[in-house]
Amino acid sequence: xxxxxxxxxxxxxxxxxxxxxxxxxxxxxxxxxxxxxxxxxxxxxxxxxxxxxxxxxxxxxxxxxxxxxxxxxxxxxxxxxxxxxxxxxxxxxxxxxxxxxxxxxxxxxxxxxxxxxxxxxxxxxxxxxxxxxxxxxxxxxxxxxxxxxxxxxxxxxxxxxxxxxxxxxxxxxxxxxxxxxxxxxxxxxxxxxxxxxxxxxxxxxxxxxxxxxxxxxxxxxxxxxxxxxxxxxxxxxxxxxxxxxxxxxxxx
Amino acid sequence: xxxxxxxxxxxxxxxxxxxxxxxxxxxxxxxxxxxxxxxxxxxxxxxxxxxxxxxxxxxxxxxxxxxxxxxxxxxxxxxxxxxxxxxxxxxxxxxxxxxxxxxxxxxxxxxxxxxxxxxxxxxxxxxxxxxxxxxxxxxxxxxxxxxxxxxxxxxxxxxxxxxxxxxxxxxxxxxxxxxxxxxxxxxxxxxxxxxxxxxxxxxxxxxxxxxxxxxxxxxxxxxxxxxxxxxxxxxxxxxxxxxxxxxxxxxxxxxxxxxxxxxxxxxxxxxxxxxxxxxxxxxxxxxxxxxxxxxxxxxxxxxxxxxxxxxxxxxxxxxxxxxxxxxxxxxxxxxxxxxxxxxxxxxxxxxxxxxxxxxxxxxxxxxxxxxxxxxxxxxxxxxxxxxxxxxxxxxxxxxxxxxxxxxxxxxxxxxxxxxxxxxxxxxxxxxxxxxxxxxxxxxxxxxxxxxxxxxxxxxxxxxxxxxxxxxxxxxxxxxxxxxxxxxxxxxxxxxxxxxxxxxxxxxxxxxxxxxxxxxxxxxxxxxxxxxxxxxxxxxxxxxxxxxxxxxxxxxxxxxxxxxxxxxxxxxxxxxxxxxxxxxxxxxxxxxxxxxxxxxxxxxxxxxxxxxxxxxxxxxxxxxxxxxxxxxxxxxxxxxxxxxxxxxxxxxxxxxxxxxxxxxxxxxxxxxxxxxxxxxxxxxxx
Ligand SMILES: Nc1ncnc2c1ncn2[C@@H]1O[C@H](COP(=O)(O)OP(=O)(O)O)[C@@H](O)[C@H]1O
Ligand SMILES: [Mg+2]
Numbered sequence: 001x002x003x004x005x006x007x008x009x010x011x012x013x014x015x016x017x018x019x020x021x022x023x024x025x026x027x028x029x030x031x032x033x034x035x036x037x038x039x040x041x042x043x044x045x046x047x048x049x050x051x052x053x054x055x056x057x058x059x060x061x062x063x064x065x066x067x068x069x070x071x072x073x074x075x076x077x078x079x080x081x082x083x084x085x086x087x088x089x090x091x092x093x094x095x096x097x098x099x100x101x102x103x104x105x106x107x108x109x110x111x112x113x114x115x116x117x118x119x120x121x122x123x124x125x126x127x128x129x130x131x132x133x134x135x136x137x138x139x140x141x142x143x144x145x146x147x148x149x150x151x152x153x154x155x156x157x158x159x160x161x162x163x164x165x166x167x168x169x170x171x172x173x174x175x176x177x178x179x180x181x182x183x184x185x186x187x188x189x190x191x192x193x194x195x196x197x198x199x200x201x202x203x204x205x206x207x208x209x210x211x212x213x214x215x216x217x218x219x220x221x222x223x224x225x226x227x228x229x230x231x232x233x234x235x236x237x238x239x240x241x242x243x244x245x246x247x248x249x250x251x252x
Numbered sequence: 253x254x255x256x257x258x259x260x261x262x263x264x265x266x267x268x269x270x271x272x273x274x275x276x277x278x279x280x281x282x283x284x285x286x287x288x289x290x291x292x293x294x295x296x297x298x299x300x301x302x303x304x305x306x307x308x309x310x311x312x313x314x315x316x317x318x319x320x321x322x323x324x325x326x327x328x329x330x331x332x333x334x335x336x337x338x339x340x341x342x343x344x345x346x347x348x349x350x351x352x353x354x355x356x357x358x359x360x361x362x363x364x365x366x367x368x369x370x371x372x373x374x375x376x377x378x379x380x381x382x383x384x385x386x387x388x389x390x391x392x393x394x395x396x397x398x399x400x401x402x403x404x405x406x407x408x409x410x411x412x413x414x415x416x417x418x419x420x421x422x423x424x425x426x427x428x429x430x431x432x433x434x435x436x437x438x439x440x441x442x443x444x445x446x447x448x449x450x451x452x453x454x455x456x457x458x459x460x461x462x463x464x465x466x467x468x469x470x471x472x473x474x475x476x477x478x479x480x481x482x483x484x485x486x487x488x489x490x491x492x493x494x495x496x497x498x499x500x501x502x503x504x505x506x507x508x509x510x511x512x513x514x515x516x517x518x519x520x521x522x523x524x525x526x527x528x529x530x531x532x533x534x535x536x537x538x539x540x541x542x543x544x545x546x547x548x549x550x551x552x553x554x555x556x557x558x559x560x561x562x563x564x565x566x567x568x569x570x571x572x573x574x575x576x577x578x579x580x581x582x583x584x585x586x587x588x589x590x591x592x593x594x595x596x597x598x599x600x601x602x603x604x605x606x607x608x609x610x611x612x613x614x615x616x617x618x619x620x621x622x623x624x625x626x627x628x629x630x631x632x633x634x635x636x637x638x639x640x641x642x643x644x645x646x647x648x649x650x651x652x653x654x655x656x657x658x659x660x661x662x663x664x665x666x667x668x669x670x671x672x673x674x675x676x677x678x679x680x681x682x683x684x685x686x687x688x689x690x691x692x693x694x695x696x697x698x699x700x701x702x703x704x705x706x707x708x709x710x711x712x713x714x715x716x717x718x719x720x721x722x723x724x725x726x727x728x729x730x731x732x733x734x735x736x737x738x739x740x741x742x743x744x745x746x747x748x749x750x751x752x753x754x755x756x757x758x759x760x761x762x763x764x765x766x767x768x769x770x771x772x773x774x775x776x777x778x779x780x781x782x783x784x785x786x787x788x789x790x791x792x793x794x795x796x797x798x799x800x801x802x803x804x805x806x807x808x809x810x811x812x813x814x815x816x817x818x819x820x821x822x823x824x825x826x827x828x829x830x831x832x833x834x835x836x837x838x839x840x841x842x843x844x845x846x847x848x849x850x851x852x853x854x855x856x857x858x859x860x861x862x863x864x865x866x867x868x869x870x871x872x873x874x875x876x877x878x879x880x881x882x883x884x885x886x887x888x889x890x891x892x893x894x895x896x897x898x899x900x901x902x903x904x905x906x907x908x909x910x911x912x913x914x915x916x917x918x919x920x921x922x923x924x925x926x927x928x929x930x931x932x933x934x935x936x937x
Binding site for chain 2: 158
């Protein structure tokens with residue numbers, strides 16, 4: 001169970017990215033966050049694993065207060081929270097397998113991992129994860145030689161190495177074409193259905209959100225604008241979230 | 253807000269441009285004056301002639317030499333023409349010289365003709381008085397038949413009229429194949445020395461610069477924060493740990509050294525130590541201890557302790573083994589290796605004490621921080637402030653004591669204590685403001701940021717002035733004298749008054765800050781390290797390598813070693829800056845992704861940063877080597893060895909033909925390196 005209480009973030013520049021946001025996510029839900037760009041989606045996701053320190057409010061996960069965790073505790077928490085990114089954020093010059101193994105860093109002895117040494121079990125696990133996302137044959141290719149969709153699948157494999165209970169996805173398909181977008185979203189859906197991983201995913205397009213979400217949360221200017229089932233978003237709500245001039249675009 | 257009509261704005265703009273151009277011209281005119289640009293000098297015929305001669309010689313480098321064969325023959329001449337008297341001439345053999353007329357006095361022009369010389373070579377004429385002191389006259393070309401004819405003017409020579417003098421003709425011509433001249437051989441030797449000098453300086457500088465560059469990269473250091481109490485405990489424990497390290501770890505180093513010098517024992521000991529650490533690490537890591545638990549910390553501290561003990565032992569053993577190898581390898585090519593290893597061993601032995609001190613300090617600081625972190629977190633308010641005050645006072649006193657020690661070294665460094673005190677005040681005001689004033693009111697972020705900045709500066713200026721007065725910094729800065737050596741006798745110990753005063757200031761500032769901030773407030777440890785490292789790099793970079801060269805020549809004597817030291821120091825500063833800029837420009841995405849997996853800071857650096865920076869680091873290192881070759885020629889001018897030193901001697905002796913060889917060699921080497929480094933850069937970036 002993830003509980004967000006009165007979360008507020010003001011950047012050093014004075015921009016208020018989040019304004020008193022509260023909600024709860026029970027385990028196993030597939031939640032999609034929508035909102036215009038600049039509405040605070042990325043900020044919200046990054047506050048959850050403390051890549052950004054929130055200004056105010058609390059985040060409670062499985063009874064642990066993430067906002068008050070020490071550095072040591074924070075690492076323990078982070079390794080059970082996977083994250084994938086719009087720009088994939090792979091280490092481009094490293095091989096795919098090294099990228100996937102990096103997901104295991106939180107569990108490995110720091111001294112060994114510094115010389116790029118992982119256990120045999122970790123290697124097998126990494127290959128298995130690559131198998132799962134369908135690119136085992138690319139294991140020893142440099143990451144930047146893959147297509148966008150393949151790179152995002154490496155990103156998913158890396159997050160899976162963490163053995164996560166919660167997966168944060170920050171616009172994971174915004175840099176991909178529609179067909180590839182669906183294939184990446186399907187993997188996320190699979191993880192949610194088969195492994196019971198809670199998914200918190202931000203998306204640009206409402207149509208994609210409707211297809212995959214159990215529940216939709218909408219942000220507008222850092223405030224919680226909507227929290228409910230996908231079907232509850234009618235035209236009036238849509239305009240409230242995206243602005244008066246917005247037109248619905250369908251993504252096939 | 254532009255209610256002015258467009259035309260008036262454009263007029264204003266034109267005026268601004270006009271004024272700008274005028275100012276530019278004036279600045280340029282002043283510059284012309286200041287730099288003594290003079291067209292008269294450039295047109296002065298004597299100067300032009302001298303320059304032409306120098307340039308011609310520079311461009312006629314003595315690269316090759318050839319054996320020459322020569323013949324000498326002479327004819328008699330009478331000083332002053334006497335009626336009816338003639339001089340007897342030597343017999344005409346296969347080569348001979350005829351002088352007409354065969355008498356003359358100062359200023360007379362006479363012609364000298366020679367026969368039977370080597371065709372198409374040249375001949376030197378000399379005047380030989382009876383005293384035998386020859387005087388050069390002219391050089392003449394010999395034609396295809398071995399004949400020459402030239403005019404000479406009788407020089408002002410001492411001697412009585414009627415005395416017989418001689419004119420000597422020496423014809424010489426090259427025989428055999430040309431070979432490299434002595435100068436060229438010397439230049440080759442020195443250019444090799446130069447290349448190695450630059451190579452050594454670059455390679456020694458690289459690891460240090462890499463380390464400093466990480467500390468000087470804002471994006472890596474910004475995240476490193478720690479509670480103030482923890483940071484202070486770590487800081488205060490540094491000298492304690494250092495002292496303990498000298499006391500307890502030094503014997504371990506010594507043991508390693510002694511064993512290493514016997515090779516076998518050292519090798520066995522080192523391998524056994526590393527193996528033991530590996531085994532214990534495997535066992536200890538298998539234990540599943542919850543974080544924050546006492547045993548968890550105990551394990552980490554225990555592992556660190558073991559690691560350091562093994563490390564210092566291995567360090568000593570490696571030094572010892574190097575010394576041993578240095579003694580064994582003396583012959584031939586291996587002699588170079590032996591010399592290198594032997595010197596390396598001695599160097600390691602020399603710094604062993606510092607290593608033991610540092611290891612102890614590091615260990616004590618990490619232990620202190622490790623154990624304090626958790627219980628400091630649960631410290632309630634009054635206790636937190638009181639403890640903050642105590643630790644702050646200790647830390648502040650320690651910091652200022654360190655600064656006072658530095659200020660005691662040189663007068664100019666007297667600026668450090670007030671400067672550091674002011675910086676401290678600035679930081680503390682910022683921290684206190686954040687904790688007490690802007691807390692809970694994040695909306696007005698920018699206004700608060702401005703207020704905080706102004707208050708911090710005010711505090712800094714006030715504290716600077718007070719410290720300046722209290723420590724009598726004027727004595728150092730204005731009179732150029734070191735702080736007074738007067739001593740405070742406290743019975744058991746005595747302490748320099750200056751140091752005590754500095755410590756007092758530190759204690760007051762630190763104590764006050766610590767009290768107001770409390771042990772829990774977040775201390776930007778990373779940014780503190782960042783600023784320290786940046787300051788060191790900037791200060792180093794501000795010192796001209798030429799000055800460094802002079803200092804090192806004074807220290808280690810004239811020669812390439814001084815050059816290596818000077819260029820190393822300069823390269824550390826230059827590379828550190830370039831590297832850190834590269835590190836700051838990396839893609840932050842992977843950094844974020846690796847951090848999100850629960851990796852430690854060090855793991856993040858290894859996995860997300862290093863793969864991104866390797867190519868530019870290699871490129872900059874090549875570039876630096878290239879620059880160091882060029883710079884070593886300048887360092888050579890002040891005695892730093894290499895080709896520059898040779899070039900300076902040649903120029904001082906006005907031997908431009910020899911200098912030409914050196915200049916040519918430098919040009920060739922620099923362009924080759926330039927090309928090589930450019931093509932390598934192209935390939936990897
Ligand atoms: N590092 C930052 N520093 C200052 N302002 C930021 C930073 N990151 C984001 N912002 C601002 O915060 C607001 C929310 O941004 P973000 O969370 O990235 O929104 P979204 O992901 O929905 O596009 C925007 O106005 C953005 O300009
Ligand atoms: Mg975003």
